[in-house]
Amino acid sequence: MILPLAHISGALRINILEKVINVKKEIFKRVAAVSMATLMAGAVFAGCGNNASSSSTDSKTDSSAASSDTKSTGTGKVYWLNFKPEIDETLQELAKTYTEKTGVDVKVTTAASGTYSQTLTSEMDKSNPPTLFVIGNQQGVKDWGDYALDLKDTAIAKELSTDAYNLTDENGKLVSIGYCYECYGIIANPELVEKAGYKMDDIKNFEGLKKVAEGIHSKADELGFDAFSSSDMDDSSSWRFTGHMANLEYFYEEKAAGKTWTECPATITGEFMPNFKNLYDLCINNSLTDPKDLATGGHDAENEFKTQKAAFFVNGSWEYAAVSEAVPKATMIPYYCGVDGEEKAGLNCGTENCWAVNSKVSEDDQKATIDFMVWLVSDADASKKMVDQLGIMPYKNAPKSSNGFLNDADTYTNNGCYVMDWATNYQPNVDEYRAALVSALNAYNADQSDANWDAVKSAFVDGWATQYKAANAQ
């Protein structure tokens, strides 16, 4: 307002300014008088908008309060930039306990959901950067590997029960170690499957799944429930397909090549796209929701499953707590997609929750951080609280899981089934890659033509190569 007014010539300038101010004043008065309600609604909106940032500031204040009332002991301090908002409360509590016990300052800050990389970027620049942070995938290793201490042979690495969830860089440096893992697949409600006249044992491969799903869908009106819950393509849900279900394609490529990826491959072949299509088509065409309505989103898939409106729900082990109360018998089955020998498939297990210790902080801080980590995974109370929140921790002295889906994963493994590892974590420029895939799937959902599937294939396979190039450009 000021800048353009400065350019107005003649005596009109002041006149206009006054008028504008007067008219505005008048209007604001009106606004206040006529529609207080709207303003209040506005305030509510503004409140909503601020929530994400205020909650993270809240946690900041909480934790610094926790740490400031302890005397400095001269040893190092711990600053964990946490990645999972859902465990924030537990961590704040544990941080306080640890400080009380040992006198070591522990500060835990949680990045607002979906902003971890932005928060990490800005926190790393500060004079007290995080000593403990998350490097969850190979992209993270590339971006933040320089800031990570080699964890090989450290006290915390020795506590690990498996090295399946570790991340290393190309020089073999142990950049980060998993502190929990998760699994995903298709959550099923055995009671509904039986009500429709099938048995869970019928589902041992894609043929079985297809028979059951199509059978349920064809009788949906009479049964009162459908096969699959909605597979929305909005941001709150699309990752279940562009991130998780896509994994079956990557995994079988790995398996066919006979080796697991240790870094992001420059290209993928797309050999198993027909299998991805099998399962994807089954999901969208035997569901409560018309595929045309998926782009917009707004369907609550979890709720559809919980209220027994759908027998299958594509999601992961973190849903156990939410789902098991309403559907106590809920169980998780693998992504059956018509690959040879898939009767031996297990669940998709992996993690993006890997601890990295900052290599650019003082040695005291590094040691304090590692001590804290060891305490988290070995102290009876602390590790129990962590496992309750995280489901499972791959450490020798951590208690067993109470999560049914993780136990399912365990059962598959014990029965000799192969674990489908999270090859999906290698997706290059993951946000861009998935956004393109969502766009292509939107077009395909609206019109399931071959041309539209070709675009999906292109986003899936060629998009990988393109994003790989972009991510590795110098």
Next chain:
Amino acid sequence: MEKRKPKLKIFKNPIRRWGWLFLGPMAAAFIIGFVWPFIQGIYLSMCQFKTISNAKFIGFSNYVKAITDPSFLHSFWYTALFAIVSLVLINVLAFTVAYFLTQGIKGSNLFRTVFFMPNLIGGIVLGYIWSMIFDGILTHFGTSILMDSTFGFWGLIILMCWQQVGYMMIIYIAGLQAVPEDILEAAKIDGATKTQTLFRVIIPNVMPSITICTFLSLTNGFKLFDQNLALTGGQPFIIQPDGSSIKTTEMLALNIFNTFYGSNSASSGQAQAKAVLFFILVASIGLIQLGITRKREVQQ
């Protein structure tokens, strides 16, 4: 001169001596909050960096990459088209509304209030609300605003008109009320029709308001970010045969944001370079537009 105003010296000297004290806080805030980050931004546009304390100078290659980036060029043309269409529509609508609301219609104060209110809502909230409105309608036709870039474009235009018309209207109303009564009366006596009065008398006299409004809507159009992010986020993409994708409804500011956070660490510098280019672009378009419209202003 000195002799004529000897008394003023008492005031003048202390002001001279202590002026910096009064200017200081403002100047410091301006330097800390604007000048320094601006200079640093320009420096960073010539660096490769992940965190700004760890930047490596690499010269102008970021600019080369920015200019040759097809998504940047696409978003430039898309933004330009959007800015022009929204400039015209917003101003025509705002002027029309302002014109009718200064004709003494009953309840015009209420209308002014109602038209102004969309301005009080933030861009992200508006974007999501309008995406629900559009999708609510488009669902009946088996499509969505995310499916067709035409919907995305006009959706954003409708959103921006809805939000901005009220604001521009206020400025136009102020301008219209400042048109001297005697000129209007003279026009009436001379037998000018309403149309003639509008185009020959009123519009030349509200040129200052038009200058402000076109400036604001043009720069707003170029700088648009929140609404773009919340309404379509760049969807739908055109998937190229080589697997790259063009985000058909991505505007410049969103493109810069996506470049900064979307790719690898080499791209932060490129995003920074885009941002500097973006600044130069918006500033020069703004200044050119001011120059043109100011020439058309009349002195009373």
